[in-house]
Amino acid sequence: MSKKKKRLKKAARKTPVKAARAGAEFFGLVQRLTRGRWLALWVILLLAAFALQATTSMVQKSGTWDETAHLPAGYAYLKTGDYRLNAEHPPLGKMIAGLPLLFLDLDGAFETDAWRESHEWEYGWEFLFSGRNDASPAFFWGRLTMVLLSLCLGLLIFFWARKLYGNGAALLALFLFAFSPNLIAHGRLTNTDMPIALFLLLSLFCFDRAARRLTPLSALLAGVTLGLALLAKFSGLLMLPVLAVTALVRLFDGSPIEIKFLKTITAKAWRKKLVALLILFAIMLPLAYGTVWAGYSFRFSAFSDGNDESLWFAQEVPKPAGIAKFLHDKRLLPQAYLEGFHYVRSTMTRASFLDGEHNWIPGRPPRYKSWPHYFIMTSLYKTPVPVLIFFVLSVVLAYTWSRKRWKQEVPLAAAFVIYFGVATYGNMNIGHRHILPVIPLVFIFISKVVNYLGGRQLSETILRLLLFVLLLVWCVLGTVSVYPHYLAYFNEIAGGPANGPNHLTDSNIDWGQDLILLKRHMDEHNIEEVHLYYFGSADPRYYGVKCKFLIPPNLPGVRKSDWSVSSGISRSDYIAVSVTNLQDTYGPLRPAPWMMERLRRETPVEKIGYSIYLFRSPFELPPRREEDRHATGANE
Numbered sequence: 001m002s003k004k005k006k007r008l009k010k011a012a013r014k015t016p017v018k019a020a021r022a023g024a025e026f027f028g029l030v031q032r033l034t035r036g037r038w039l040a041l042w043v044i045l046l047l048a049a050f051a052l053q054a055t056t057s058m059v060q061k062s063g064t065w066d067e068t069a070h071l072p073a074g075y076a077y078l079k080t081g082d083y084r085l086n087a088e089h090p091p092l093g094k095m096i097a098g099l100p101l102l103f104l105d106l107d108g109a110f111e112t113d114a115w116r117e118s119h120e121w122e123y124g125w126e127f128l129f130s131g132r133n134d135a136s137p138a139f140f141w142g143r144l145t146m147v148l149l150s151l152c153l154g155l156l157i158f159f160w161a162r163k164l165y166g167n168g169a170a171l172l173a174l175f176l177f178a179f180s181p182n183l184i185a186h187g188r189l190t191n192t193d194m195p196i197a198l199f200l201l202l203s204l205f206c207f208d209r210a211a212r213r214l215t216p217l218s219a220l221l222a223g224v225t226l227g228l229a230l231l232a233k234f235s236g237l238l239m240l241p242v243l244a245v246t247a248l249v250r251l252f253d254g255s256p257i258e259i260k261f262l263k264t265i266t267a268k269a270w271r272k273k274l275v276a277l278l279i280l281f282a283i284m285l286p287l288a289y290g291t292v293w294a295g296y297s298f299r300f301s302a303f304s305d306g307n308d309e310s311l312w313f314a315q316e317v318p319k320p321a322g323i324a325k326f327l328h329d330k331r332l333l334p335q336a337y338l339e340g341f342h343y344v345r346s347t348m349t350r351a352s353f354l355d356g357e358h359n360w361i362p363g364r365p366p367r368y369k370s371w372p373h374y375f376i377m378t379s380l381y382k383t384p385v386p387v388l389i390f391f392v393l394s395v396v397l398a399y400t401w402s403r404k405r406w407k408q409e410v411p412l413a414a415a416f417v418i419y420f421g422v423a424t425y426g427n428m429n430i431g432h433r434h435i436l437p438v439i440p441l442v443f444i445f446i447s448k449v450v451n452y453l454g455g456r457q458l459s460e461t462i463l464r465l466l467l468f469v470l471l472l473v474w475c476v477l478g479t480v481s482v483y484p485h486y487l488a489y490f491n492e493i494a495g496g497p498a499n500g501p502n503h504l505t506d507s508n509i510d511w512g513q514d515l516i517l518l519k520r521h522m523d524e525h526n527i528e529e530v531h532l533y534y535f536g537s538a539d540p541r542y543y544g545v546k547c548k549f550l551i552p553p554n555l556p557g558v559r560k561s562d563w564s565v566s567s568g569i570s571r572s573d574y575i576a577v578s579v580t581n582l583q584d585t586y587g588p589l590r591p592a593p594w595m596m597e598r599l600r601r602e603t604p605v606e607k608i609g610y611s612i613y614l615f616r617s618p619f620e621l622p623p624r625r626e627e628d629r630h631a632t633g634a635n636e
Contacts, residue, residue, distance in 0.1 A: 054187055165451055515538060
């Protein structure tokens, strides 16, 4: 063999060694930058990034649909101990949002008919928009508490990912949280979606710890946090099958349970583990039950005066039967919890819109088709593409990446499958927010990808790192580019937020949040008045929007002269329509169903926050006399 060939052969043997050494040095540097003070610094920066995006964007958004009911109800719970309002959602999240309102000088509007008759939407208007109180500070402080809850969720995501996969994975999970458009969108609103996301994950975390090391404290935390999940939203009841599945797997996964009460016992055989798990449930379930009662002041009646009158919406649904009637008659759970749950269960079917199709079938009453693929499509459209890529990698390579730690991942997988599965086969298809609790589960599960960036060769490692960084940059740019309109986020697969209304409506893009921006646009372009068809519960007049109403809203103080049909519409007029209404999500516009159909053929002058489309009127509508104001037709 020639000397040249010997040198080449020797160099080839040394190349993998040099590559391995270079890779080891690089990952050693990364490890040093994710420990100690550096780790704390990254955590603070990422949490600050989330908080900055949430707080600076929330002040640019008007009150959304459910906030008009949730925020005043939370204040009323705390102020009066009365739970008559908005019982179709448990009180915890609303009470947290209402807590800072106790320190404001507010008129509770408790002398109004809306309060006495338990009409939450009318009461919400009285509380926020009637002039008794200034709605903007109330919204600000209520929303700020939700941002703080969201930061707690971010920390929980970080600690669980760190426990499973290490510091690097924990930072990746927290990074995905900090730049999640869906979590930012709903983590700044006073609704029940972020509270259930937090308390469901917290309950799962505490149960998982107790099922590995059973102590009085771990059992106590597991019980209380389960109760908090049940008080956050009725979907918290799904924690019961989730915990049952998790416990069943723990029973036969071959790993021991450490029991520490008076003395420490290690249970390895499945029979001893069964005893340990039964002890856990025996402690946990009564605590959860008591926590639910505590959330309603340990009182059956929803009313603070103790009367047993049914809540107003009980008249709108069939009377409870079977176990629901038994629980109510025996007063085994608070009245507001039972009647609220029965109402939600009886009204699960809602009108919806997906990819240009409606699920409602005309009739009296209308019927609704079921869409099992609805949440699959919302996930495909509203999840950042880099997160989808990480998720596909984690599932495809699950055998390689998870076979050594699948026991630790069971709680995450069980919660994801059950929660997503129930949502998929339900018929509450009105928003991606209804599967918000699965997003933190996904972030934790996919964060392990960071531990598999090293390759056998230096070039392979560099390529993986480059692709990884590009995906993270893509994630940041996609989220930041939609600021402050996070509710309207749609990924590149859907064609971005501008194309969002062709796929989804309602809280996926339009929840009544852009009245402030509509007013700003009107001022900037000297638009004195618009004809408004608004999807929301806030009062446009509070935000200074001078308008005639295409359809009379359910708002006090709206006169017949405020209707567009009374004043007429000319071709020089501006028409502002929420995209949910533009797509006829909840049925054709009455009394003129042709109106939205015509506007859909027009190009809007402006898209206000992607949720309100502003048009110059393509038709004329003469003023209607009182006797024929319900007539249809137009002079085009």
